[in-house]
Amino acid sequence: MAGKRATINDVASLAGVSIATASKALxxxxxxxxxxxxxxxxxAAELSFQPNALARGLLxxxxxxxxxxxxxxxxxxxxxxxxGAEDAFGAGEMAVLLxxxxxxxxxxxxxxxxxxxxxxxxxxxxxxxxxxxxxxxxDLPVPxxxxxxxxxxxxxxxxxxxxxxxxxxxxxxxxxxxxxRIAHITGPAHYKAARDREEGVRRALxxxxxxxxxxxxxxxxxxxxxxxxxxxxxxxxxxxxxxFCGSDQIAAGFVEAARERGRRVPDDxxxxxxxxxxxxxxETRPALTTVDMNLELLGRTAAQHLFAxxxxxxxxxxxxxxxxxxxxxxxxxxxxx
Amino acid sequence: MAGKRATINDVASLAGVSIATASKALxxxxxxxxxxxxxxxxxAAELSFQPNALARGLLxxxxxxxxxxxxxxxxxxxxxxxxGAEDAFGAGEMAVLLxxxxxxxxxxxxxxxxxxxxxxxxxxxxxxxxxxxxxxxxDLPVPxxxxxxxxxxxxxxxxxxxxxxxxxxxxxxxxxxxxxRIAHITGPAHYKAARDREEGVRRALxxxxxxxxxxxxxxxxxxxxxxxxxxxxxxxxxxxxxxFCGSDQIAAGFVEAARERGRRVPDDxxxxxxxxxxxxxxETRPALTTVDMNLELLGRTAAQHLFAxxxxxxxxxxxxxxxxxxxxxxxxxxxxx
DNA sequence: CTCCTGGACTTAAAGGTTTTCGGAAACGTA
DNA sequence: TACGTTTCCGAAAACCTTTAAGTCCAGGAG
Numbered sequence: 001m002a003g004k005r006a007t008i009n010d011v012a013s014l015a016g017v018s019i020a021t022a023s024k025a026l027x028x029x030x031x032x033x034x035x036x037x038x039x040x041x042x043x044a045a046e047l048s049f050q051p052n053a054l055a056r057g058l059l060x061x062x063x064x065x066x067x068x069x070x071x072x073x074x075x076x077x078x079x080x081x082x083x084g085a086e087d088a089f090g091a092g093e094m095a096v097l098l099x100x101x102x103x104x105x106x107x108x109x110x111x112x113x114x115x116x117x118x119x120x121x122x123x124x125x126x127x128x129x130x131x132x133x134x135x136x137x138x139d140l141p142v143p144x145x146x147x148x149x150x151x152x153x154x155x156x157x158x159x160x161x162x163x164x165x166x167x168x169x170x171x172x173x174x175x176x177x178x179x180x181r182i183a184h185i186t187g188p189a190h191y192k193a194a195r196d197r198e199e200g201v202r203r204a205l206x207x208x209x210x211x212x213x214x215x216x217x218x219x220x221x222x223x224x225x226x227x228x229x230x231x232x233x234x235x236x237x238x239x240x241x242x243x244f245c246g247s248d249q250i251a252a253g254f255v256e257a258a259r260e261r262g263r264r265v266p267d268d269x270x271x272x273x274x275x276x277x278x279x280x281x282x283e284t285r286p287a288l289t290t291v292d293m294n295l296e297l298l299g300r301t302a303a304q305h306l307f308a309x310x311x312x313x314x315x316x317x318x319x320x321x322x323x324x325x326x327x328x329x330x331x332x333x334x335x336x337x
Numbered sequence: 338m339a340g341k342r343a344t345i346n347d348v349a350s351l352a353g354v355s356i357a358t359a360s361k362a363l364x365x366x367x368x369x370x371x372x373x374x375x376x377x378x379x380x381a382a383e384l385s386f387q388p389n390a391l392a393r394g395l396l397x398x399x400x401x402x403x404x405x406x407x408x409x410x411x412x413x414x415x416x417x418x419x420x421g422a423e424d425a426f427g428a429g430e431m432a433v434l435l436x437x438x439x440x441x442x443x444x445x446x447x448x449x450x451x452x453x454x455x456x457x458x459x460x461x462x463x464x465x466x467x468x469x470x471x472x473x474x475x476d477l478p479v480p481x482x483x484x485x486x487x488x489x490x491x492x493x494x495x496x497x498x499x500x501x502x503x504x505x506x507x508x509x510x511x512x513x514x515x516x517x518r519i520a521h522i523t524g525p526a527h528y529k530a531a532r533d534r535e536e537g538v539r540r541a542l543x544x545x546x547x548x549x550x551x552x553x554x555x556x557x558x559x560x561x562x563x564x565x566x567x568x569x570x571x572x573x574x575x576x577x578x579x580x581f582c583g584s585d586q587i588a589a590g591f592v593e594a595a596r597e598r599g600r601r602v603p604d605d606x607x608x609x610x611x612x613x614x615x616x617x618x619x620e621t622r623p624a625l626t627t628v629d630m631n632l633e634l635l636g637r638t639a640a641q642h643l644f645a646x647x648x649x650x651x652x653x654x655x656x657x658x659x660x661x662x663x664x665x666x667x668x669x670x671x672x673x674x
Numbered sequence: 675c676t677c678c679t680g681g682a683c684t685t686a687a688a689g690g691t692t693t694t695c696g697g698a699a700a701c702g703t704a
Numbered sequence: 705t706a707c708g709t710t711t712c713c714g715a716a717a718a719c720c721t722t723t724a725a726g727t728c729c730a731g732g733a734g
Contacts (some may be wrong), residue, residue: 005478007720018684023722031682048476050454054395057719058689063391065434065455086437097402097453098435100423114432118386118402141342223620249620256622269496278617283560283586285593344690355714360692368712392690395719 006047014043020309052285066300066306067097067115069136071149072128072196077295078279081126086300088307102204103128112136121304124299125149130160131192143309147302148295150318157309158318159292159302163193166323167200170244170272170291173325175204177333179242179270183281185229185254186246187221194218197274199244213240221246226253234261241269242331248273248280251288255330270331286329341423343384351380363388372496394456403643404434404452405443409465413614414485414632418463421636425644440465449473459643461636462486467497468529473503480646484639485632494646495655496639498630500530503660504537507581507628509610510662514670516579516607518550522566522591523583524558531555534611550577558583563590563619578606585617586609586638588625592667599619607668623666630660 012022019038025032025040026049032040043049057063063144068085070078078100086096097115101108115123123141127133135153137144143157150158174182184201186194198216205212214237219225226249233240234257245251251273255265263269265286274279276292298321308314349359354373361369362377364388369377380386393402407415415437423433434452438445452460459479464470464486472490474481477535480494480603511519523531535553537541542549551574555563563586570577571594582588592602600606602623610618611666613629635658645651 008722009720010722019721020685020723021683024683030418031725033682036682050450052395052720053455054391054400055689056722058391058395058691058720059722061689075412079412079416080433083437093451095436095455097432098405098419099432100420112580113387114430118390118432249616253620277616279586279614304643345692346690356691357715358694358713361713364692366693370712373712389690392719393692395690396692398719642711 005052006044006049006249008049009047010041010047011040014047017042032174040270061119063119063121064093065097065118065120066122066124066303067099067111067118067120068124068126069099069101069115070128071101071103071108071127072126077128077148078126081124081294081302083263083301084296085124085303087296088300088303096103105134114330116141122310124302124306125151129191129193130163130196131190143304143306143314144232145306145309147298154314154318157305157314157316159298159305159325160286160318160320161295161298162320163196163323164200164203165320166274166291166293166325167197167244168204169200169323170274170326171204172208173289173327174242174244174270174272174329175208175210177193177242177331180210181235182193182210182242182244183213183233184241184244185226185248185250186216186218187225189218194246197244201244203238203314208211213237221249223249223253223256226250226255226271227257228253230254230257230261232262234258243269244272246274248275248277248288248290251290251330252280255284255286255288258283266332272325272331276326277291281326281328282291283333289328289331291328294321297321297335342389343381343386345386345388347384348377348380348386350630352377353385363547386490387466389641398456400456400458401430402432402434402457403461403640404436404448404455404457405435405463406438406448406452407463407465408438408440408445408486414465415463417632418461418484418636418639419631421638422461422640424633425640441468442471445473451476455595459647461643462488466528466530467500467533468527470572480643482639482643482646482653484635491655492653494642494651494653496635496642497655497657498632498635498660499657500533500660501537501540501632503611503628503630503662504534504581505541506537506662507611507626508538508541509545510626510664510668511579511609512545512547514579514607514668517547518552518574518577519547519579519581520570520574520577521553521583521637522563522570522587523553523555524562524587526555526629531583534581538581550574556587558586560586560593563587563592564594565590567591567594567598569634571595571600579608580606581609582614583611585612585614585625585627588627588667589617589621592621592623592625594646599661603667609662613663618663618665623669625664626665626668628660629663631658 008019008022022040023038072078099111123144132152133149135151135156137156138259147156150160217229251271255271258269258332265271273288273290276290281290282287344358349356358559359377363373409415436448460481460482461523469489470486472488472493473494483495487497554566582591590609592608595606602608610625610627613627618625
């Protein structure tokens with residue numbers, strides 16, 4: 001730990017100029033002779049001078065810092081968004097102040113105050129699900145962008161994955177493989193994600209004039225439920241030839257249980273998962289065809305729009321971003337696997 | 338987005354006092370009459386005044402902000418540490434500035450400069466493995482604490498999980514169950530974690546006077562390698578009755594392959610994993626007995642010691658923190674499962 | 675010679691808060 | 705009345721940087 005930090009004053013003294021000249025030299029402004037600039041730069045290097053961002057921020061009103069307020073401690077959604085946001089900021093020298101509210105509204109309020117008092121230039125709020133959440137932007141002096149979990153207020157800016165479209169895409173993929181007895185297993189119905197994905201299934205099947213195999217099975221997002229649902233489904237609808245699962249965990253459970261009951265995946269039953277959670281999707285056998293929600297893209301987009309909102313104008317509303325179908329072995333056409 | 342933010346000046350004007358008095362009233366200082374304080378507080382509330390942390394930090398030299406510099410984009414280790422740190426800071430109103438270097442040294446340098454210019458009070462550096470990493474603390478004006486990946490410089494403060502002790506604990510658990518033919522499958526030998534865990538195995542077995550079943554199998558950390566290693570091991574050492582795996586992924590792969598070869602877990606072969614990565618450890622069948630590295634505790638401890646280092650004195654050196662064995666079905670005594 | 679131009683540099687203000695120190699009022703005592 | 709003490713409050717400096725405005729000087733044009 002070195003001693004006191006050098007200020008621009010020290011640099012100016014060492015270079016034998018005023019602090020104004022030093023400032024101009026350091027910031028590449030014009031009214032400075034080349035020789036003088038060089039002297040200042042040398043002095044700054046010698047003292048390893050770092051401009052004080054607080055003083056700069058105090059003056060300019062811009063801190064080049066944004067807050068990221070998340071609710072999902074586990075980081076399942078927050079992390080990719082954070083990475084995407086960092087990506088978008090990266091070159092621009094932005095920094096991210098990260099707060100985790102852990103689903104607690106009063107802790108969220110607390111963090112919000114802390115961020116505001118630190119004068120962040122903007123805020124990204126990441127939800128723990130795609131269910132709309134209370135707006136936080138009321139009377140806030142900085143722009144806010146919602147990622148993954150949209151704001152209830154349509155006047156806010158929100159970015160969410162296109163669950164409906166992605167589910168339709170998954171089902172269309174199964175249809176293109178010639179499968180016609182398609183079932184759907186998903187998570188709790190109080191998740192908008194589950195309802196949206198079901199809606200996508202319904203649309204795709206309706207468009208193709210195909211009947212869904214059995215009712216949609218709603219449970220939880222776990223592997224255990226995937227196994228349980230598989231047992232029920234294979235009993236009730238033994239002739240199914242494809243299943244679209246609402247999460248990779250459910251899909252992994254389904255595959256395991258189906259195999260134990262003598263059904264081969266993908267030959268007898270093709271399986272599509274959701275999330276592209278790689279520890280599951282690439283490691284299970286067969287590797288899972290699954291929907292990737294492009295969360296990093298979501299984060300990047302949110303960050304870019306936060307930029308736009310900061311210095312220009314925002315585009316209010318809930319924007320849906322396309323997902324991507326990652327095709328792996330669990331839906332290989334017969335004979336290819 | 339509301340208009341301009343209220344300053345302490347506005348509060349003072351509204352309350353009809355000077356800014357000095359307003360400051361004292363807001364900060365709970367003594368020399369201000371109760372009635373006056375109340376007037377100031379009311380004015381602050383009416384204007385929803387938030388003190389400007391930049392101005393305060395500029396004056397006091399303390400920003401109540403720490404930087405967290407991580408290298409593992411995926412967040413496998415960084416996130417729990419972050420949570421633990423937030424926990425330790427939480428009440429104290431600290432904020433965390435998060436940067437991800439993504440394993441790139443020059444990006445790390447870049448982030449470091451950014452954090453320093455923002456005048457963070459301290460730094461936590463999270464490694465992507467327990468391999469010692471180059472020190473970053475040389476001539477830094479703020480204290481640094483290393484978590485998970487220790488610094489190469491013994492003068493720095495580092496906190497790492499006790500891999501050796503944890504592996505010994507796992508093996509002792511297997512020995513206590515009466516298992517005597519214990520094998521070890523782990524990750525790449527260039528990981529210190531793999532070597533440390535192997536060392537723990539060796540010690541525990543030596544202490545019990547038991548011979549290890551076969552050589553330690555080094556591969557990668559994946560489920561695929563777990564399956565592959567299982568095949569090799571069951572061929573070479575068919576009579577094994579326990580396996581200690583260097584990760585939950587390896588363990589999950591082993592269990593799957595072993596079952597396919599007709600070995601029952603835990604009746605024929607008891608299995609212990611490592612990491613307590615819950616999506617694997619609780620969801621596989623049987624649920625995995627595994628080592629939890631207590632990463633949140635690690636983060637909390639690192640944060641607490643950063644506090645100590647900030648305002649007092651640090652305790653240099655590499656500190657190992659105990660891990661915990663989480664016992665589940667994969668090591669149930671026969672007849673219990 | 676004066677006036678102007680433009681370049682190179684300096685002075686000073688501003689940004690919001692905390693803190694030190696001094697001042698003023700009120701009150702009690704001589 | 706003069707003086708000391710206590711209580712409350714205000715003026716101003718300090719933190720560090722940027723920038724608008726001002727100064728000074730050399731050199732060119734008239």
